[in-house]
Amino acid sequence: MSIVTTQPSDGLSRRGLLTAAGAAAVGLGVLPGQAVADEVTAYDAIVIGGGFAGATAARELRARGRRPLILEARDRIGGRTWTDTFQGKRIERGGTWVHWSQPHVWAEMMRYGLPIVEDPGPDRVILSTDAGPRSFPPAEAFGRIGELLNRVFEGSSALFERPFDPLFREAEVRAIDGLSLRGRLDQLRLPPQDEGWINGFTASYAGGTNARGAYTQMAKWWALAGGTNSAWGTATGHYRVEPGTGALVQAILADSGAQVRLRTPVTSVVDNGRQVVVTTRSGERFTAPIAVVALPVNVWKTISFSPALPAAHAAATREGIGVPNGTKIWLHVRGDIGRVYAQPAEGNPIGSLIPFASLGDGQLFVAFSFHDTFDGTDLRQVRDAVQALEPKADVVSIKAQNWSKDEFSLGAAAYMQPGQLTRLHEALQRPSGRVAFATADIALGWNGYIDGAIESGVRAARSLG
Ligand SMILES: Cc1cc2nc3c(=O)[nH]c(=O)nc-3n(C[C@H](O)[C@H](O)[C@H](O)COP(=O)(O)OP(=O)(O)OC[C@H]3O[C@@H](n4cnc5c(N)ncnc54)[C@H](O)[C@@H]3O)c2cc1C
Known part of the structure; x- marks a missing residue:
């Protein structure tokens, strides 16, 4: 694909470019090593948000011949990752x-x-008992917890036979998507101590209460991890990026060739049918033929969109996924x-x-x-x-x-609520005109994970052609 350029307009003004150049000169606003464009035509795609989804979308846009501009609200990239x-x-x-x-x-x-x-690993495990918190040897504690969680999520691999296509077994998934984690635990009628050994674990993922979280959300992850508790443990809580997640997002960003504007919160996104006009909190305006909104779902409601967000997107940000x-x-x-x-x-x-x-x-x-x-x-x-x-x-x-009080995330990692998967998930993947949406929160597979952010960033960029 050839490089598509925007026409010079007052949407991407000389003032904005000077701000970027000036910021670079004093070491602010533009990441070290990033080129500062001095021509309006440099921006032919805008990515709003510089987390893993935004960095990946920018790299994908670059691979497809565009030179993206990333507008990031914070004074750093990485979003909900932060080394x-x-x-x-x-x-x-x-x-x-x-x-x-x-x-x-x-x-x-x-x-x-x-x-x-x-x-x-730990050398002892503290769990709740009738007599209060007590220490147990790891083998005993994790052995029992594993048995219990394997019961809770039994059948997940069949339900999510193709977990990156979560509605592949649509009828079965629809039938169970209204069930909360609380509902599932109640079905099992576990003795109080057994329940207390696992309900804090599931409630934490769901955002504090098992009533808030959909059973299908963790069942899908369970299937992705391999369908057992031991596979789950190593897949989701054992190996870190040795130099830090910051090194990984920086590497992706470096390959994007994007210009990055830090400390630039976006307040409005207008798709006028010919181009996308993005306005920042300080009143600067940027234009491009296409834009990727790489913001957490919970933050979408703080941005003024014109046309208004599609119904599923509006519902998702109102209800919250993070x-x-x-x-x-x-x-x-x-x-x-x-x-x-x-x-x-x-x-x-x-x-x-x-x-x-x-x-x-x-x-x-x-x-x-x-x-x-x-x-x-x-x-x-x-x-x-x-x-x-x-x-x-x-x-x-x-x-x-x-992370929930942080104005640029308004929530921690994603966990879908009962019904959200079947009601919203498919529609959230679609672009709206010249604007596509990328975030781990809506990924097909590992939504709520770095993996999902990368998956979503690639797909959003490709959906814009
Ligand atoms: C406490 C915690 C623990 C986690 N643990 C793990 C884990 O162990 N493994 C794992 O894989 N995942 C984990 N996750 C999830 C993972 O970090 C996220 O799913 C992923 O990083 C989200 O990436 P994203 O690009 O979709 O969103 P974000 O990282 O949130 O990026 C969005 C970007 O948009 C910016 N932004 C917001 N508002 C504006 C605005 N108005 N204008 C411009 N920019 C704006 C933000 O500053 C941010 O940089 C965890 C998350 C949390 C919070």
Whole structure:
């Protein structure tokens, strides 16, 4: 495909270009190493959002002969992935684990030659019992949890026979898509302790309560992972990108040839039938023949679209797909309490506590919280909640990110609600005029994962021709 160029217009003004060039000169706004275009005609595709979906869409547009401009609201790329440091260790403040059963992200790991690193397993597991939290040997705890989860998701591989085509067995999927995780757990009538050993796990994925989450969402992932609890564990929580997810998204971006404008929140997207006009919070306007909206679904409602969003997109952003109340917390614990893993029952302020690394004077843990009244960014609340599980845990400092309160995500990872898959999923894949939508939240396969962001970015860019 030849390079398509926009006609110079006041939509992409000299002022905007000077802003980009000026920002580059002082080290702001444009990533190091990115070329700064000085001609209006340089932009013939706009990508809004610089997470994995946006970076991948930009690279795909480039491969199809276009020179994309990425408009990113934050002062960094990566979105809901964010490689950072805490207590001298490299940490991930959002998306982390990858696996070879996730074909899109794994292909990128191979393409860019990035190694993985394996997380250490725990040496004891704290679970809820009638008598309060208690420690169990990992083999006993995970053995029982595995048996129970295999029952919950029995039949997933048949239901999602072709999981990247989730409605392949449409009648069967439709029949069960209204079922929540709570409904499924109730069907099994598990003894209270058994339920308490798994309902916190499923509730965490669903955003805090099993009532919120669709059974089909996790059943699809279960099928993608290989259909067993042990396959699930290694596929979704065991291997990290050794140099960090930031290295991977940077590598994709570098191959996109895109110009990147950071600190540029977009407020409106107008498709006038001839071109797309994108306006930023500061009033700058950019035009291109096509645009990819690579924003989280929950953020779409903050943007003014003309024409208005299609009905399915409007419903998705109103209802939300990224889960509410999602906070990821890194904890510095003084002393040595062992490699403790905790997975309390549904309703606990801490959804899970995972050992990460030893420090000179203690240990580093990571925790997830999906509780609606708990503030996971508050050291005192976090210390109290962790000590309720393990009284010896002396939490001295934390670094936390509440993704649901973050205006540029308005939710953590995706988890579909009952009925959303069959009601919205197919329509969300379609472009609307000159605008396509890319995000992990709506991916066919691993939606809610880095893999899904990459899958969605490729498909959205290709859907625009
Ligand atoms: C706590 C947590 C843990 C996770 N763990 C894992 C994991 O272990 N493994 C895994 O594979 N996945 C995990 N995920 C999910 C994964 O991180 C996401 O699914 C994926 O990164 C989403 O990519 P995206 O490009 O679709 O969206 P995003 O990464 O959210 O990118 C969207 C971009 O749009 C930008 N933006 C927002 N509003 C505007 C605006 N108005 N104008 C311009 N730009 C805007 C944002 O700043 C952002 O950069 C996790 C997510 C979270 C939050």
